[in-house]
Amino acid sequence: MTLPDCGPDLGPLHAYPTADGSFSLQSERFGEAFHNSAGARNEAIAKFAVPAQLERFRNGTPLRVLDVCVGLGYNSAAVLEALPSPAPELMWWGLELDRRPLELALAQPEFRSSWSPSVLQILEQMRDHGGWHHNRSSGELLWGDARRMLQEIPGDQCFDLILQDAFSPQRCPELWTEEFLADLAGRLAAGGRLLTYSRSAAVRASLRRNGLTLLSLLPAPGERPGWSSGTMAVRPGPPIPVAGPGWRALLAMEEEHLHTRAAVPFRDPSSADDSAVILRRRSLEQASCNLEATNAWQRRWRQDATS
Template identity: 30%
Template sequence: MAHELGTADLQPTADGSLTLRSHRFGQTYGSAHGAETQARHVFVGGTGVAVQRRARVLEIGFGVGQNLRSTLVVCDRRPLDYLAYEYDPVPAEVLVQLSGGASGNGAGANHPVWQELMLAWPPPVGGELTIGVQEQRLRVRCLDVLSAELPQGWATTVYLDGFSPEANPELWSDEFLLRVAGALAPGGVLATYSAAGRVRRALVAAGLDVEKRPGPPGKREFLRAEKPVDRP
């Protein structure tokens, strides 16, 4: 049974990880079929971040940090620069509960970067929270990503993980996805759980090579998009 937490409900998912239900959008932050499984399959696996020597990750929608924790597991102590945008951060005590998982030992929760983040959370409104541990840097910006400046040609990896196009259409507009594509470095890869036709068409129009891939449990397909190396 879900635990009432005011703005969202703490809920177990099929793989033992936890997620939240957003009252504002009427959806959970992660898949009920397995929030951690979705993060590993779509975002970590779909982008190949685990094999990048020095990953530069741009995340659209930090949410409850599941994608970050899954990335920290595969990157371990290798160089990592992770930049996330989150307009409405969840309360610190909620983030702590979520990172533990249903078993009390969620994947990535013991990583030094995550531990430092738990001490510093939340980011200042309109500002940035920065965590640095050896060759790994995390920045979480508490800004409206729709109007915020994105780093152009910077990201080797983009996690596009906002609420669905039906619930939050502005985040999936042609104009915004063009801006997100511009943040990718040549050869960089974007992954999103959405396989909607209009999302695929917008990514193609933004100059990316897009393919559908088999999805995680509960999802038939997801999208992987790559910026060709011969395009700026």
């Protein structure tokens, strides 16, 4: 099924079922699927809800969440479903450019039946009213470019959890730049966690330069195992074990990856450049840097790096 274009910017979306049977989309503008081979729902649970360890918020500690690239809403829905009981006070913000993914998802009976009535009601309120306000739970979805919309959230608002799920750095570099990641990292509370499916050296190096501790995510059920399935970046705070539900320490090969040309960051000094400008700027910086070529690193770790 192909869904109509809604303007010059956002391009057509194509619907497809993922490996776990859950509904997802492919974007023609970004040339990329919204979810990976594991399936949309599996990925949201394994890479976002599980490593968030939401039971930490059992004892009346409020939970502040930022969902970057809400899309169909899987990641936030998985987090909402996994909240401990009694649920903590919740303050949620979402950033998203395109209204269609959430509208299309909520029109799918299979998608709707994946969630409990209370989570479904919240997704509907995001779609219809741009948020919700219940007794101890509130949310605001800010429509527009995430770089700009993040600035609409009061500067002193910190997050315990940031779900960073933009399209890949090569397709959507504007949301993986040194500057945008610094803005996100700067919003993490002590002990706060930024979760992403990305294992990109450029992204990891930017997060580390911003004072975060890096951990590597384990594959979701059904996902083809590779050398890493994503990144959890943690603002120093209460001690966190090097291995936990859904994560482990970085391997030596992952540490070395951070010293190759792949680790040259995406830069967007004005926070307004388009992807072509950002990619060109990075290529020039890579060509003139004296970091090790990434294919030399790949050859050294051939067995692991190609899996």
